[in-house]
Amino acid sequence: MIALEKVTKRYGSTTVVDDVSLTFGGEGVAALIGPNGAGKSTLFSLVGRLLTADGGRVLVDGRDVTTAPSRELATTLAVLRQDNHVGARLTVGDLVEFGRFPHCGGRLTATDRDHVERAIDYLGLEPFRGRFLDELSGGQRQRAFIAMVLAQDTRYVLLDEPLNNLDLRHMTDMMKLLRRMADELDKRVIVVLHDINFAATYADRIVAMRDGRVVADAPAREVMTAEVLRSVYDAAVDVREIDGRPVALYYS
Amino acid sequence: MPTEVLTGAPSATGAAVEPRAVTGWRASWRRPVVRLAVLGAVVVALVTLYLLTDVPGSLAFALRIRSLTVVAMLVVATAVGVSTVVFHTITQNRILTPSIMGFDAFYLLISTVVVFTLGSTSFLRLDPLVLWLVQVVVMLAFSVLLFTWLFGGRRRSIHLMLLVGIVLGTFFRSFTEWMQRMLDPIDFQVLSDAMFASLTRPDPLLLTLTALLVAAGCVALLPLLRTLDVLTLGAPAAIGLGVSHRRVVMALFGVVSLMVAASTALVGPILFFGLIVANLAYSWAGTFRHAWTLPTAVGLGMVCLLGGQLVLERALGFGGTLSTVIELAGGLFFLVLVLRKGAR
Structure with a gap:
């Protein structure tokens, strides 16, 4: 609650x-x-x-x-804000992996990778996972952020x-x-x-x-x-x- | 059905592009570890070149003097490279350097005040350890004060802090200039030596102390590398992912201040090449991960300093300052890099 x-x-x-x-x-x-x-x-x-x-x-x-x-x-608890501007060049895969940070502190275990895979899969981002965020359309980028939140598994x-x-x-x-x-x-x-x-x-x-x-x-x-x-x-x-x-x- | 709904949309950027298929040396060239290794090899080559060529007299003597310079370069390259990259991550801005907090300005102000009040003879007779300590403590105190005032309290605004830093830095600079104008020409001559970074003939004791402080800073950063990666997403996202933002940023800022204060007190204003080095490091490393960008920045800092010093000593016969050499070469290289990137 x-x-x-x-x-x-x-x-x-x-x-x-x-x-x-x-x-x-x-x-x-x-x-x-x-x-x-x-x-x-x-x-x-x-x-x-x-x-x-x-x-x-x-x-x-x-x-x-x-x-x-x-x-x-x-x-x-995961919170996704309105404006999600990222200065650095990150790929979709990098971003979704960040969702596991609260669980593993950045050192991804097999379980963490599994969560990342499922989140990417769930949002249909597999074809884009190697793409940089600034190369995506607005809708794709939004989905990438949702995938990160999903990987956070809250x-x-x-x-x-x-x-x-x-x-x-x-x-x-x-x-x-x-x-x-x-x-x-x-x-x-x-x-x-x-x-x-x-x-x-x-x-x-x-x-x-x-x-x-x-x-x-x-x-x-x-x-x-x-x-x-x-x-x-x-x-x-x-x-x-x-x-x-x-x-x-x-x-x- | 749902997956189809989600993926089927032909995007504005066209059909999904497979990550460009690359094989062989091109693929390995992409790997940060290979790029860092190449950079390391260049540094080693330059160090060898600097140490062993153009020896006028005894090789042993030259080695003793020059290796001190190389160590000083390593300390400075580490302090500048690491602090600038960390500063960029904290502020989410890649065109700033910690000098915006007025480190250089403060260093010059302290030197000028000492010469102004005591005169150049006493300035030169002053124990370098005392001067170094005073510089470090005052610079550190200033930045920590500014930071806790503007970031530690309720305001918590990095931008306000930077703005105040710029204003104070400008004030210190004008005040310094005003004092320099009233100086005796001989005093001014002595002072102007302190105004430009010099890496040759560092005081061994001060070098050791600075190296220890910078090394301590690096060790303190090690457990924070992955947290730094998360900070590239920005404060709100990092907080959402469980980073205690205020505490982490305070710690990072403390480390940056310590490194910069110690190395500036050792060799003079040195932050000028941080901007070039950090931005080159992002391109060279090809990743946002600090485990790669930080050592890359240090390596590139070494290349800048060694290359600059070689040009300065061997080609120009000390007919200039290190900052001019580095800024000219580094700036041109940076420009090339940016333009090439843009064309891609």
Whole structure:
């Protein structure tokens, strides 16, 4: 379980995460939605120990992230951020091997190599493993980073806007992949999404944030109503049922 | 089906390219160990050339003097090469050198202040050990202070630290220049000798001390080699992979400061060729792994220093400074390398 207890984070006098209490880890895929500046990425940074909270605490499987050994946490929790720029020239294989660092400290054993192979295989990156990251397309690079996270072999996987810069097809592939990671590999995936229709289709649970607070937290279907979405985004959203699924129409 | 969905997409860069098939000597040339061995052979050849050729008198005497210089070169090449590569990794920036933290500027400032206040006669009569110790301690104290102030506290910003380092460095430089302008010409003459790195005739005691400090720094880095590799991914990714970023960076920075302070105090401002050496090392090693880039940087540093010293002594008859020779040759080589890379 990832438990946030009354977590608060301020930048100067602005409160970006305001007394948030949440628990993740019960369901396969949880989507975190909300307008820009709602505090979603900050929340992820607090869980991923990139930032320290000004109040409250974050527990991963009962251990406080600020005090638990970083290496051990990295074997249960993986965080992939939005911007993954790497200055050095790395190949896909090198990158995925880094996912094993928390387990082996960089000295790969047979088990580690096995994990690397499976992660590369799972994302269909075999043809690209010798390629440098800067020679890949956006979608391929994104998959390479997901493979690294997969090789890390953690129960919890946090992904901050993994659909960024992906085309229609790659977005769908990515969401299907996350679904499979949850269903086949028993991962707990928590993902920040902007497209609420993707959230509604692939997530079990949607947590909506606004102004640093959680304003809705329910199974996907319950969040997909015109009233809830209006209160989250402060914009008129029409929700229609198409083939038995709620679809938000926000193009006006 | 799912795998097909994932892999089937024809990417913008075209169909998946197999890693270029290479065989024979080309394949082995790609291996970092082969490249490092070739570099090592070049260094050994240059050392032999430097030690054994152009001996005017007794060979034994020349060897004694010259081997001290070679050791000094090795110490300096190690300090500069290692510290610059580590600094690049910490800052995620390959166009910086630790000199941005004001090491060189501070060294010059201290020398100038001593000459300014005591005069050149006392400066020359000063025990070199005392001067070395003062230089090391002051440089180390300055960099550690700057670092803990701007990185150890809540701010934790490497960029802010670099910015403050640049501003202070510039301030020290102008202050130094101002003092030099008011110096007696004879004092200035003495001082200007200290302003350029000189590797010939190092003080054996100071050389030993510096070598010990630099060696200690290298040993401290050994267990951190793989962590350094992870740091190339950047701080957030490294933290995600379980690196205690602040602690590790503090330790690395301490090692860099120690190495640079000790060797600068020994031979003078030497960081100028770090940039060339480190970037050449990345190209030459052909890998991001520090287990290869660090020794490669040291080897290339040796080639630069030995080559530069050979040109300076044998071709120019000491008619210049080592930094000019190295920067001219190294800069040209670097340019060639960059342009060739770009064309590929």
